[in-house]
Amino acid sequence: MFWQQVVNGLTLGSTYALIALGYTLIFGVLGIVNMAHGEVFMFGAFVGLLLVTTFQLNIFVAILGAMIVGCLLGVILEQAALRPLRRRSVSHLAPLISTIGVSIFLESLALRIFGPQAQAFPASVAGQLLSIGPLKISSVQILILAVSFGLMLILRFWLQKTRIGKSLRATAENIETANLLGVNTNKIIVMTVALASGLGAVAGVLVGLAFNAVEPTMGVTMGFKGLAVLIMGGLGNVTGAMFGGIILGIAEVFSVAYGSSSYRDAVAFGIIIIILLWRPQGLFGAQKGGH
Amino acid sequence: MLKVQGMVTSYGNIKALQGIDLHVPAGSIVSLIGANGAGKSTAMKTIVGLLKPDAGQIIFQGQEIQGLPAYKTVALGMSLVPEGRQILANMTVLENMEMGASQRRDAEIDDDLEKMFKRFPILRERRDQLGGTLSGGQQQMLAIARALMARPKLLLLDEPSMGLAPLVVADIFQVIQEINEQGTTVLLVEQNARQALKISNYAYVLETGKIVLHGQADDIAQNPRVKEAYLGGTKRK
Numbered sequence: 001m002f003w004q005q006v007v008n009g010l011t012l013g014s015t016y017a018l019i020a021l022g023y024t025l026i027f028g029v030l031g032i033v034n035m036a037h038g039e040v041f042m043f044g045a046f047v048g049l050l051l052v053t054t055f056q057l058n059i060f061v062a063i064l065g066a067m068i069v070g071c072l073l074g075v076i077l078e079q080a081a082l083r084p085l086r087r088r089s090v091s092h093l094a095p096l097i098s099t100i101g102v103s104i105f106l107e108s109l110a111l112r113i114f115g116p117q118a119q120a121f122p123a124s125v126a127g128q129l130l131s132i133g134p135l136k137i138s139s140v141q142i143l144i145l146a147v148s149f150g151l152m153l154i155l156r157f158w159l160q161k162t163r164i165g166k167s168l169r170a171t172a173e174n175i176e177t178a179n180l181l182g183v184n185t186n187k188i189i190v191m192t193v194a195l196a197s198g199l200g201a202v203a204g205v206l207v208g209l210a211f212n213a214v215e216p217t218m219g220v221t222m223g224f225k226g227l228a229v230l231i232m233g234g235l236g237n238v239t240g241a242m243f244g245g246i247i248l249g250i251a252e253v254f255s256v257a258y259g260s261s262s263y264r265d266a267v268a269f270g271i272i273i274i275i276l277l278w279r280p281q282g283l284f285g286a287q288k289g290g291h
Numbered sequence: 292m293l294k295v296q297g298m299v300t301s302y303g304n305i306k307a308l309q310g311i312d313l314h315v316p317a318g319s320i321v322s323l324i325g326a327n328g329a330g331k332s333t334a335m336k337t338i339v340g341l342l343k344p345d346a347g348q349i350i351f352q353g354q355e356i357q358g359l360p361a362y363k364t365v366a367l368g369m370s371l372v373p374e375g376r377q378i379l380a381n382m383t384v385l386e387n388m389e390m391g392a393s394q395r396r397d398a399e400i401d402d403d404l405e406k407m408f409k410r411f412p413i414l415r416e417r418r419d420q421l422g423g424t425l426s427g428g429q430q431q432m433l434a435i436a437r438a439l440m441a442r443p444k445l446l447l448l449d450e451p452s453m454g455l456a457p458l459v460v461a462d463i464f465q466v467i468q469e470i471n472e473q474g475t476t477v478l479l480v481e482q483n484a485r486q487a488l489k490i491s492n493y494a495y496v497l498e499t500g501k502i503v504l505h506g507q508a509d510d511i512a513q514n515p516r517v518k519e520a521y522l523g524g525t526k527r528k
């Protein structure tokens with residue numbers, strides 16, 4: 001029972017981590033919270049669903065498709081809502097408002113295109129339960145774990161080892177210095193927003209699979225959870241987002257398993273509050289708590 | 292190598308540079324001295340493209356570069372070692388140096404890294420340490436090494452001696468001289484006028500956004516006005 005819940009928690013937590021990574025990448029580079037991230041996530045879920053149902057595509061292709069659409073949304077978001085404001089060096093609140101605008105737009109658009117009712121993935125995708133010893137794990141869970149942990153590993157490696165990953169970290173640390181060293185920081189910023197949105201879209205498909213429900217409002221709650229993880233892990237910290245997501249997922253699953261499902265969010269957010277009282281800068285945040 | 296004509300740069304309504312002319316011949320060390328707030332750093336930032344000039348021309352190797360973003364001037368062969376060093380604190384010493392070569396695609400990056408480690412042995416020792424853990428002097432060496440990794444034709448240094456102990460300052464100036472002897476042209480901004488004039492060929496004196504004096508470094512060092520204002524000849528109140 002215990003290990004079963006750990007697996008369930010890891011599955012849920014890895015999707016939270018994936019969402020939070022999107023927030024943290026953008027926060028790290030631009031110092032802003034992208035309020036449209038939850039809606040990009042929701043759009044990704046719908047694109048994945050559409051590719052599986054209408055186009056009868058394999059789930060892996062659907063995930064890839066959702067990622068590509070997410071990246072494109074990210075590029076549009078950056079060009080439409082972030083870049084014009086950055087050029088005028090306005091206050092940090094302006095992009096917050098402009099991304100809220102984009103989020104409302106995306107949610108309304110999804111309502112118009114896909115309708116308000118929750119839709120489910122076809123049963124063929126859900127697959128069967130596998131038993132490993134006492135553990136029961138569904139093929140959807142395996143898919144979610146593999147895709148999200150795989151992406152996290154690739155992201156970590158990419159940030160640490162590749163030239164572009166290092167340029168991204170340099171830009172996150174200091175845009176002016178990165179520029180001086182010959183990094184085209186505007187390009188890095190577009191790429192970061194695109195990458196973050198692509199990850200968010202993949203998380204959308206995975207969450208859609210996990211709960212077997214895709215609806216236009218799903219971005220709101222998940223967006224807030226991603227935000228909570230962003231703050232719990234430490235603003236702009238990639239490792240923090242990964243661990244934070246998993247902690248939140250496990251906390252939720254355990255509070256359902258050993259407590260009551262109606263207290264799920266209360267317990268999870270209670271834990272976040274305790275962590276923040278203990279470490280106000282977040283689990284992996286810098287000592288000064290600033291950026 | 293570098294020619295600046297009538298360069299005007301403002302921050303909002305404040306004109307920090309009110310039309311300055313500079314000439315940096317290939318192979319030389321030229322220094323730009325002046326008090327705090329005279330516009331020295333502004334001049335450097337405008338030349339490399341971090342700031343956009345309102346007017347004037349910046350000609351680098353026969354090409355007009357005013358208004359080009361900084362990452363493009365790096366590609367043309369200019370590197371600025373910024374004021375305060377601006378080491379990437381959360382990246383390792385090695386990564387900082389690799390970032391200096393971020394635009395290079397040639398195969399000699401590793402050779403150059405090796406050269407830098409030879410010139411600055413302390414950086415080899417601290418290779419895998421985070422940039423933020425280095426002392427001020429070590430950070431300055433890292434900042435210079437990082438800039439050199441771009442193989443600049445013109446190296447711009449903004450206050451390399453700032454906040455460093457006198458012994459370390461002497462080291463840094465010696466390194467600058469060596470770099471110049473190996474063929475890199477240097478434009479140096481300093482408040483430490485005495486040291487700067489010692490290693491320079493030519494000097495400009497900047498006051499409130501205007502060049503008030505220029506000439507051979509030795510002549511400038513002998514100038515009574517400069518002596519009084521910058522070399523601590525007689526103290527002003």
